[in-house]
Amino acid sequence: MTVDLIFQQLLIGITNGMVFALIALGYSMVYGVLELINFAHGDLFMLASFFALTLLGALGASNASPGLLAVELVAVVGACALFGAAVNVGLERVVYRPLRNAPKLAPLVSAIGLSFIFQNLGLFWGALPMDVFGGGTKAAAPKAFPDLLPNYNLFGESSSFRLTPKDLVVIVSSLAVMAALYALVKHTKLGKAMRAVAHDPRAARLMGIDVERVIAATFAIGGALAGFGAVIYGLYINTVSYQIGYQNGLYAFTAAVLGGIGNIAGAVVGGLVIGIVRAFSDQLIGAQWQQAVLFTILIVILVFRPSGLLGAHAPEKV
Amino acid sequence: MATEPATKGAAPAATPSATPAETPSATPAGTAPAPAGKKNLLGLIVLALAVIYPLAPFIDWGLAAIGAPAANLDRHLVSIFVFAMLALALNLQVGYAGLLQLGISAFFAIGVYTAAILTVAKYPFQLELWGALVAAPIAAAGAGLLLGAPTLRLRGDYLALVTLGFAEVMRVLLLNLESVTDGPRGLNPVPAPWLPSTVESLAGRAATTGHLHQLVIYYTALGCLVALVVVFRNIEKSRLGRAFVALREDELASACVGQNPSRIKLIAFAGGAAVAGLAGALYATNLTTTAEPNTYDFNYSVMVLCCVIIGGLGSVRGALLGAAVLVGFDNVASPMLTRWMQKSAGSDTGNVLLTFSNWRWIIFGTALVLMMRYRPRGLWPAERRREHDGDAQPARAQEGSA
Numbered sequence: 001m002t003v004d005l006i007f008q009q010l011l012i013g014i015t016n017g018m019v020f021a022l023i024a025l026g027y028s029m030v031y032g033v034l035e036l037i038n039f040a041h042g043d044l045f046m047l048a049s050f051f052a053l054t055l056l057g058a059l060g061a062s063n064a065s066p067g068l069l070a071v072e073l074v075a076v077v078g079a080c081a082l083f084g085a086a087v088n089v090g091l092e093r094v095v096y097r098p099l100r101n102a103p104k105l106a107p108l109v110s111a112i113g114l115s116f117i118f119q120n121l122g123l124f125w126g127a128l129p130m131d132v133f134g135g136g137t138k139a140a141a142p143k144a145f146p147d148l149l150p151n152y153n154l155f156g157e158s159s160s161f162r163l164t165p166k167d168l169v170v171i172v173s174s175l176a177v178m179a180a181l182y183a184l185v186k187h188t189k190l191g192k193a194m195r196a197v198a199h200d201p202r203a204a205r206l207m208g209i210d211v212e213r214v215i216a217a218t219f220a221i222g223g224a225l226a227g228f229g230a231v232i233y234g235l236y237i238n239t240v241s242y243q244i245g246y247q248n249g250l251y252a253f254t255a256a257v258l259g260g261i262g263n264i265a266g267a268v269v270g271g272l273v274i275g276i277v278r279a280f281s282d283q284l285i286g287a288q289w290q291q292a293v294l295f296t297i298l299i300v301i302l303v304f305r306p307s308g309l310l311g312a313h314a315p316e317k318v
Numbered sequence: 319m320a321t322e323p324a325t326k327g328a329a330p331a332a333t334p335s336a337t338p339a340e341t342p343s344a345t346p347a348g349t350a351p352a353p354a355g356k357k358n359l360l361g362l363i364v365l366a367l368a369v370i371y372p373l374a375p376f377i378d379w380g381l382a383a384i385g386a387p388a389a390n391l392d393r394h395l396v397s398i399f400v401f402a403m404l405a406l407a408l409n410l411q412v413g414y415a416g417l418l419q420l421g422i423s424a425f426f427a428i429g430v431y432t433a434a435i436l437t438v439a440k441y442p443f444q445l446e447l448w449g450a451l452v453a454a455p456i457a458a459a460g461a462g463l464l465l466g467a468p469t470l471r472l473r474g475d476y477l478a479l480v481t482l483g484f485a486e487v488m489r490v491l492l493l494n495l496e497s498v499t500d501g502p503r504g505l506n507p508v509p510a511p512w513l514p515s516t517v518e519s520l521a522g523r524a525a526t527t528g529h530l531h532q533l534v535i536y537y538t539a540l541g542c543l544v545a546l547v548v549v550f551r552n553i554e555k556s557r558l559g560r561a562f563v564a565l566r567e568d569e570l571a572s573a574c575v576g577q578n579p580s581r582i583k584l585i586a587f588a589g590g591a592a593v594a595g596l597a598g599a600l601y602a603t604n605l606t607t608t609a610e611p612n613t614y615d616f617n618y619s620v621m622v623l624c625c626v627i628i629g630g631l632g633s634v635r636g637a638l639l640g641a642a643v644l645v646g647f648d649n650v651a652s653p654m655l656t657r658w659m660q661k662s663a664g665s666d667t668g669n670v671l672l673t674f675s676n677w678r679w680i681i682f683g684t685a686l687v688l689m690m691r692y693r694p695r696g697l698w699p700a701e702r703r704r705e706h707d708g709d710a711q712p713a714r715a716q717e718g719s720a
Contacts, residue, residue: 113682
């Protein structure tokens with residue numbers, strides 16, 4: 001591999017890793033407060049990407065002038081974050097909260113059920129007779145997501161290393177959101193309450209913290225991150241289908257476990273590692289082995305270091 | 319001689335005081351055998367129907383009369399048997415021992431491919447179904463031991479992920495190791511089971527060879543299923559069965575009373591894997607191919623899990639009921655409803671909403687969510703759980719005293 005190629009794969013890995021990290025944060029934070037693997041989280045991400053696609057189509061974003069486009073994109077990001085937060089809080093309220101005292105298997109199985117319901121809804125969503133969906137007209141076919149961000153090489157088209165404004169938008173906006181999340185968890189009263197609940201729900205309740213409200217807030221933040229990630233993913237990959245949730249969700253979960261589940265910084269680091277490993281495995285071993293490589297890593301980590309790379313003995317959970 | 323009258327005298331004195339205390343608990347114990355007997359009767363009737371079905375064409379006529387798609391029902395029935403075996407396997411792991419396994423399809427696939435490799439013309443083994451029926455469970459159990467030994471100590475949800483990941487790795491391997499597995503085409507044809515030539519010629523007068531082989535597969539699958547049901551019912555009552563339940567309810571407590579949790583977990587895991595492997599061998603022979611590796615994906619594992627949960631975790635008859643409901647839904651109810659929906663909507667085949675099988679995952683997903691919320695023990699729960707469940711006995715005792 002040439003040096004250029006190595007850097008190129010690193011860049012691809014980092015941009016993809018940002019999306020994994022955004023999804024992984026939702027898994028990790030929910031696991032932190034509830035010890036629940038929210039299987040439906042990846043599929044929430046998928047639904048949010050369809051929501052973004054529908055909004056962009058309705059706004060006619062493909063034909064908008066650059067200034068208007070920027071405003072529209074910000075609005076769509078906001079709407080998708082709200083969508084993700086609302087759906088996630090609704091799920092928590094309707095499905096997970098009644099199972100709070102049930103055996104641990106019950107919420108997990110419910111989450112699997114929700115994941116399948118979402119995938120099916122995504123299939124139906126893709127079948128809607130709307131012009132906004134390019135790509136296949138069949139329900140299950142991947143839909144083209146409009147390529148709205150400038151995609152020229154910042155180093156000039158002759159350079160063999162390719163860095164585009166699109167890559168920069170993905171990386172910078174994701175980092176900004178993660179920084180905001182970190183500030184929220186570290187420096188606000190809500191963040192403090194979240195950390196307390198993650199550490200010990202019963203003690204938190206005794207200290208007068210409204211645990212149910214904190215759990216709802218955690219789901220809201222996780223859902224909003226998934227909604228944001230969905231727009232970023234669509235703008236970067238330019239294809240969405242009803243199956244993107246399952247696979248990206250599993251990769252993101254692997255990332256969360258890799259970084260030490262319940263740990264915010266860990267989820268980001270895990271996402272980046274997964275993204276980079278994926279990029280190099282696609283380059284060196286072949287894309288058809290991608291899943292085998294990543295799941296083998298997952299199994300090996302769980303067997304030898306179940307607390308993750310950054311998970312110390314007392315991990316700082318969300 | 320003097321002691322005997324004394325004890326005889328004591329006995330009647332003790333009886334009246336014992337009776338009121340015993341009656342409340344004796345009543346449910348006394349009534350229990352009757353429903354159990356009825357259930358056994360129901361089971362025997364179903365079994366008898368399954369045994370005579372292929373020999374009695376009038377059942378097909380009857381089904382045709384009520385409008386069911388009766389043709390080739392025996393092939394569907396074999397898939398119900400195979401699916402029921404998978405459900406029993408998963409029930410051993412999830413229902414008895416409480417190990418959340420999301421990758422049963424991997425062990426099923428190992429069984430399928432072991433059977434295929436041992437029988438297809440591409441390989442030099444040519445062992446026939448009978449050899450495969452022995453080898454497939456062994457291979458699957460071996461894989462179960464290899465995966466289980468290092469991972470079974472993990473927490474429940476982590477174990478779920480490991481098994482899920484293992485199944486995905488297995489699927490990718492089967493898909494990509496084309497020189498061994500023929501990749502997406504699958505290994506085929508898996509030959510029909512070998513029979514002694516006298517049997518072939520004797521039966522050949524009554525039926526075509528193809529039909530004869532189908533009969534052999536049918537009865538082999540049915541026999542395996544019945545044997546497994548008997549084995550599992552006995553395990554439930556055995557020391558091992560109680561050890562499983564103890565482990566599921568409280569691992570620490572079970573270790574404290576002298577059980578070895580990791581050994582019991584491994585037995586459940588490898589045992590379930592072996593049963594799944596056996597089901598795989600029958601599946602491959604019934605289909606005469608391994609089918610493409612993507613058949614054995616996460617959705618397949620969740621289908622089996624659905625059927626165990628819908629039927630009732632830890633309940634043998636629940637697993638059987640679940641398998642019949644799910645396969646029946648896919649093969650009978652779903653096509654019928656699709657036809658009905660498209661007819662009533664003016665036969666718009668282009669609309670995805672009007673193909674009932676497209677609603678499948680919404681229906682199964684909703685079923686899982688609702689079952690967990692309102693009926694976590696399933697449609698037909700295990701007896702032992704019901705005993706623990708009930709405040710029934712204290713309630714009756716209060717009635718008695720009042």
